[in-house]
Amino acid sequence: MQIPDIIRQIPLNYYIWFSTALFCIGIIGVLTRRNAIIIFMSVELMLNSVNLLLAAFSSYKSDPSGQIFVFFIMAVAAAEVAVGLAIIVMIYRNIQTIDVGLLNKLKW
Numbered sequence: 001m002q003i004p005d006i007i008r009q010i011p012l013n014y015y016i017w018f019s020t021a022l023f024c025i026g027i028i029g030v031l032t033r034r035n036a037i038i039i040f041m042s043v044e045l046m047l048n049s050v051n052l053l054l055a056a057f058s059s060y061k062s063d064p065s066g067q068i069f070v071f072f073i074m075a076v077a078a079a080e081v082a083v084g085l086a087i088i089v090m091i092y093r094n095i096q097t098i099d100v101g102l103l104n105k106l107k108w
Helices: 005-009 012-032 036-061 065-095 100-106
Strands: none
Touching: 012 036, 036 065, 065 100
């Protein structure tokens, strides 16, 4: 598959800085938020920033193995979303909130 010229003209440093910014936003979201759904979205943002970087390096080196690796990571992420949202729904049904500070009510 031929890579478009516009993608090749973007320097690799831009991808690195953008991916780093997305990853830092995800870390800040995980560390500062108390809502389980926001934390879950922040983890997914961090995972997608790593996928972006893998795809950028794969394109830069003209090696499709990085893009194949991204495909498998996205498949695992889809399974993670299904399981994670099911857990969040069950927590909401038990304690009527998704605030992670109140999860100590689940203890015996």
